[in-house]
Amino acid sequence: MAKVTLGAPGLLRECVGGQFRAPLEATTPSQAIAGMIADYPRLKVHVFDEAGAVRAHVFLALNGRKLRDGDLDIRLRDGDRLDVVQAVSGG
Numbered sequence: 001m002a003k004v005t006l007g008a009p010g011l012l013r014e015c016v017g018g019q020f021r022a023p024l025e026a027t028t029p030s031q032a033i034a035g036m037i038a039d040y041p042r043l044k045v046h047v048f049d050e051a052g053a054v055r056a057h058v059f060l061a062l063n064g065r066k067l068r069d070g071d072l073d074i075r076l077r078d079g080d081r082l083d084v085v086q087a088v089s090g091g
Helices: 010-016 029-039 040-048 069-074
Strands: 001-008 021-026 058-062 081-086
Touching: 001 029, 010 040, 010 081, 021 029, 021 081, 029 040, 029 058, 029 081, 040 081
Parallel strands: 001 081
Antiparallel strands: 001 021, 058 081
């Protein structure tokens, strides 16, 4: 398993104990997401819709690169950073 860092935006920090970065161990982004929800269950409703898909206004980035559905099974390496990014809009 790779030791990676989960990054949470300001809007979700209360779901991860106020942390901006949290350590996580996983082999793939898919496994990291499952671990993230297991460690921080309050994130689930903000990241996933009722069908279990990532919400339309949320995307995941690995080392600053947006992950696509086919990227969720790539191999993670020690030191990788997985960020949960929420689109914010308003007027």
